[in-house]
Amino acid sequence: MKSKFFTDRKENFKGTMKSYSFQAELEIIGINPFVAVPPDILQKIFQDSGREKSPIPICGQINEKTYQQNLMFFKGDWRLYVNTTMLKNSPKRIGEIFDFTISYDSEPRIVKQPQVLSEALAKNLEAKKVFDQLIPSKQVEINRYIARLKTEEAIERNVR
Incomplete structure (x- = not known):
């Protein structure tokens, strides 16, 4: 079943960038759960980030739980992969519909060497x-x- 998208625009949880809301069905490719981001929101993320090349750093919420992730282009489609940190037992929840917010994350993701x-x-x-x-x-x-x-x-x- 293709995801149904319901979208609106509001500020993200950091209150700094444009944030977009939608609902999507959790799907799976291989062993990786993901959702497809609605095309209109994807275009807005491209515009906000100034790029259309993978990966695009994003942040947001899934069912009101904050996450940080990258939008990835794979096999001809842009995907928001949903790992178990973002959603507990995500591989067992395929087919469920979740509420998402998504924003381009302009914060640098620097990983210091321990x-x-x-x-x-x-x-x-x-x-x-x-x-x-x-x-x-x-x-x-x-x-x-x-x-x-x-x-x-x-x-x-x-x-x-």
Whole structure:
């Protein structure tokens, strides 16, 4: 079933950028739950962001829960992927209709390198050389992964 869209415009939860509201049915491609953003809202996001190339950083709410995500272009369509951080048990909720707000997110998304990783790389020049040769998105992924670890043991196990 194709999503039905109901849209209106209001300020986003940060109160800074234009925000757009819609309802959409949660769909799945492969193992990834997503919703299609209505074409008129997608055009407004392109206009607000000044770009039509993936990824486009966005923020908003799903059923009044705040999220930060990227709009992605995949297999000919723009998609808002809905992960379990955004919506608990999202893979099990395919077919449900949810309320969304969406805004272009102009806030920089800088992921600082965790101090423990910086120190470890400074001590191991061979590892630093390998890390520095990784593509920037892979470096960000590693920094984000280390930064989100909860225990000292997990951090130590992943950094050494």
